[in-house]
Amino acid sequence: MTQAPRQYTALVTGGARGIGRAIVEELQASGVSVLAPPRRELDLAAVQSVESWLLSHRDEKVDILVNNAGTNVLNAVADIELATWEAMVQVNLGAVLRLVQTFAPGMVARGWGRILNLSSIFSLVTRERRAAYSMTKAALNALTRSAAVEYGPGGVLVNALAPGYVDTDLTRANNSPEALERIRGLIPLRRLASVAELARIAGFLVSEANSYLTGQVVVVDGGFTCL
Numbered sequence: 655m656t657q658a659p660r661q662y663t664a665l666v667t668g669g670a671r672g673i674g675r676a677i678v679e680e681l682q683a684s685g686v687s688v689l690a691p692p693r694r695e696l697d698l699a700a701v702q703s704v705e706s707w708l709l710s711h712r713d714e715k716v717d718i719l720v721n722n723a724g725t726n727v728l729n730a731v732a733d734i735e736l737a738t739w740e741a742m743v744q745v746n747l748g749a750v751l752r753l754v755q756t757f758a759p760g761m762v763a764r765g766w767g768r769i770l771n772l773s774s775i776f777s778l779v780t781r782e783r784r785a786a787y788s789m790t791k792a793a794l795n796a797l798t799r800s801a802a803v804e805y806g807p808g809g810v811l812v813n814a815l816a817p818g819y820v821d822t823d824l825t826r827a828n829n830s831p832e833a834l835e836r837i838r839g840l841i842p843l844r845r846l847a848s849v850a851e852l853a854r855i856a857g858f859l860v861s862e863a864n865s866y867l868t869g870q871v872v873v874v875d876g877g878f879t880c881l
């Protein structure tokens with residue numbers, strides 16, 4: 655007798671726009687139930703909001719956790735203010751840690767889970783005024799590796815997806831049209847990635863089809879970091 659396919663539930667942060675929304679659509683298209691709380695329900699920048707949301711949702715069966723939401727406030731090293739730094743650490747790292755701590759044990763108990771953290775090529779290389787962003791994303795890669803080591807024996811695969819330049823609100827907010835034109839010229843594929851291209855790879859990484867890839871930072875940048 656063939657076994658019925660398992661019904662998975664995913665939690666995706668920042669699922670309202672950009673890469674997150676495309677990941678939500680990709681997962682739904684493959685039959686996964688998706689929880690994507692909007693910011694008014696789960697504000698990752700506010701410790702209290704994160705803790706009260708987790709308290710009321712900790713028993714939720716989350717098989718796939720996609721830590722997609724992120725923030726990038728541009729500043730030179732000399733100009734990073736403590737409050738800005740703390741807010742970026744909270745969204746890009748602290749909230750991710752709390753979500754992993756809350757939902758990974760259930761995945762281990764069920765013997766299957768997938769966690770995907772949205773990192774960035776700026777976790778590996780950098781650019782002027784990306785210091786705080788680069789620091790938080792580099793630490794996110796470290797968290798990814800640690801979680802892969804600790805939860806791997808329980809059947810949980812943990813990876814980071816590191817996009818280069820993707821056509822989203824965040825990219826347009828942080829780069830003028832002229833800067834984007836210059837960037838296109840530096841990418842071997844001569845264009846930004848679409849959110850759908852990122853979502854297809856994310857979909858694979860959190861699927862049953864990915865059975866052995868864990869603890870990795872998967873760079874998807876059209877060849878940008880090869881130069």
Ligand SMILES: NC(=O)c1ccc[n+]([C@@H]2O[C@H](COP(=O)([O-])OP(=O)(O)OC[C@H]3O[C@@H](n4cnc5c(N)ncnc54)[C@H](OP(=O)(O)O)[C@@H]3O)[C@@H](O)[C@H]2O)c1
Nearest residue numbers: 668671672673693697698699723724772774819820822824
């Ligand atoms: N775009 C790129 O080229 C690029 C490249 C490398 C890495 N990334 C990473 O990929 C991820 C998604 O980027 P994106 O370009 O799709 O971003 P985006 O278009 O700016 O969307 C970000 C999403 O995160 C949510 N979010 C931000 N702060 C939040 C908070 N405090 N609480 C709850 N939700 C919050 C936003 O919610 P609202 O809708 O409420 O604002 C939005 O849905 C980020 O981690 C980013 O660092 C992006």
